[in-house]
Each structure stands twice: as structure tokens, then as C-alpha cells.
Amino acid sequence: MRDDHAPAAPPPAPSGPVRRAVHRCHLPYGAAAEGPYSVAVDPERAGWERSALRVLDLEPGGVHTLDTGECEWIVLPLTGGCTVRVAGEIFELDGRASVFDGVTDFAYLPRAAHAQISSGAGGRFALAGAKCERRLPARYGPAPEVPVELRGSGVCSREVHNFAAAGVFPCDRLIAVEVLTPGGNWSSYPPHKHDESVPGAESVLEEIYYFEVEGNGLGHHRVSPSRPGGTDLLAEVGTSDTVLVPDGWHGPSVAPPGRTLYYLNVMAGPGERAWLIRDHPDHTWIRDTWPGQPVDPRLPVRPREAGGPAGTPVPEERP
Numbered sequence: 001m002r003d004d005h006a007p008a009a010p011p012p013a014p015s016g017p018v019r020r021a022v023h024r025c026h027l028p029y030g031a032a033a034e035g036p037y038s039v040a041v042d043p044e045r046a047g048w049e050r051s052a053l054r055v056l057d058l059e060p061g062g063v064h065t066l067d068t069g070e071c072e073w074i075v076l077p078l079t080g081g082c083t084v085r086v087a088g089e090i091f092e093l094d095g096r097a098s099v100f101d102g103v104t105d106f107a108y109l110p111r112a113a114h115a116q117i118s119s120g121a122g123g124r125f126a127l128a129g130a131k132c133e134r135r136l137p138a139r140y141g142p143a144p145e146v147p148v149e150l151r152g153s154g155v156c157s158r159e160v161h162n163f164a165a166a167g168v169f170p171c172d173r174l175i176a177v178e179v180l181t182p183g184g185n186w187s188s189y190p191p192h193k194h195d196e197s198v199p200g201a202e203s204v205l206e207e208i209y210y211f212e213v214e215g216n217g218l219g220h221h222r223v224s225p226s227r228p229g230g231t232d233l234l235a236e237v238g239t240s241d242t243v244l245v246p247d248g249w250h251g252p253s254v255a256p257p258g259r260t261l262y263y264l265n266v267m268a269g270p271g272e273r274a275w276l277i278r279d280h281p282d283h284t285w286i287r288d289t290w291p292g293q294p295v296d297p298r299l300p301v302r303p304r305e306a307g308g309p310a311g312t313p314v315p316e317e318r319p
Helices: 284-292
Strands: 037-041 051-058 062-067 071-086 089-096 106-109 114-119 123-131 139-141 147-151 158-164 175-181 206-213 219-224 233-237 242-245 249-254 261-268 312-314
Touching (some): 037 242, 051 071, 051 114, 051 206, 051 261, 071 158, 089 106, 114 123, 123 261, 206 219, 206 249, 233 242
Parallel strands (some): 147 312
Antiparallel strands (some): 037 051, 062 114, 071 106, 071 114, 071 123, 147 158, 175 261, 206 242, 219 233, 219 249
């Protein structure tokens, strides 16, 4: 990997009390910074096989080059737009003002490729990645084609942008989605897991959560053990915090009152590219309450008529 431009300063740390890493799977703001990246998690650092995430901060006029190596990557604008050059293709990404401003377009980078990301106005860009075997073609993902799902109901309502979900956008190993949870709601609920292979019921997927909180608030995220000695974490999460989920029941992700919680999920595993999960048996009953409750009226966070890009609503998928 090469960096052809001095990196932009990372976003300011959220205001409020200092948060320190208290667990190997919770990487608060700055704990996973490396070079031009405010977040840099590769499989070696995470201690697993495939899933990776980088967050690139570019100042106005900034240019960054990278070799994709053994990974496929998706360039996903978090703030701002950019130009992506890869494999003889040029993709102009319009991006968005922030992650709370609706869906965005994106670009797929194949393994074993040289890529350049540049931004005239500057911005913040996620690179969601996974070690893979097949080299697929570089492609552009238009924002209007991103399926938007309103999942759950009542205080469990959330909005899911399935931009690289299995069965939506072709990748070799990578699965990636965005989730927006209105203030006070519970997301990633009921707690679920995908840490063992059970044909037709559960697939093995390493998962990364990258968080942003509207107005620099603080949310909470829980991972509980699914086996003796498994991951056990209750983390206070703010903007630019990252949580690794190598195993265990994960959820809920709790949005603070008055502040929308955003997270980007990056997943990959050794088997078929499928998102198969099992609910925690003590909590799956909550699904039976959803049909009798309306979806939170604050969703979607940025409806089409508000002027921002919006995908097509689709029926709720599990979970």
C-alpha cells in the first residue's frame, strides 16, 4: 500500500468523558489508527481470517493509492464524495453529507488491483474488505439501487441499507450493510450469532461494527458468550469506535435518546456467502410482538421526498 498525499487530520474526538479500551474487541476512537487511516483493522490485527475495515480521511484535494492485495474492497463514502480509479475504470462517487443523510453510491475494488481514491472537497471514506479467492470485475454501485429495509417495529425499529448484502450485490466473500437506529431504540436485537456452521441455519461470519453517533453522543453495544470463554463485552461506543465480533451473541446496539446511532457492518467467512443467524433463545420472543406495533415514524431517517438519495423499501428480512 502506498500513500501519495499527506493524510488529512482525523475527525475531532467526541466531546465528553475520555473512553479507554477495556476489551480486546472494543477499539475506541484512535485505538485502531494507522497512517492515513483513522481506523485500520486487518485480519491479522483482529486475529481472524477474512474481515477487514479501513476508514480513510482525505483533506481537500487529497489523493490516496492502494494495492488491494488478497482482499476485495468496497469504497463507501461516509462524508463527501470522491473519484475512484481501478482496473482501467473511473467511478465518480457523489457520496453524501453524512451517514445520516441517506444511502450513497459506492465502488467495488477487486483483489490484485491498484486503485486510487481522490477527493476535491475532502471527506471520510470507509473501505470494507474481505480476503477472497475470486477476482471479480470492478463495478459501480448506484445509490438508487440500494435496497432500504425497515426492520423490526416499535422501539426495535431500525433502517438497513443492504448495499452489499448477500444476494444483492455480487462479491466473493464480503457482506456489508449499514444500519440507522433512531434515538432510544434497540438495534441488532434480539441478540443473535453466526459463529458455527449449521447447514441451513447458521453460517460462520467474522463481523466488524463501525459506529457513528449523531451529535457526538454515546451508545452501547453488547456481545455475550455463546460458549465457555467466549467474547463478553459491554462497550460504550461513540463516533469512530469499532467493535470486533469474532464469536458470541451480539446485540443490542442501543441508541442514546435524541441521537441517531449509525453502524457499518462488515462480515466475511470461510463458507458459502450467506447470512444465516440464530437468535438467543431467551430473547427471540420479541419477534412475536412486532406485528402488533407500527414501525417507528422517524424512519426512514432521510425519506426520498426530503431530497436525499433513498433506495427501494423491501420487506423485512431476518433478523
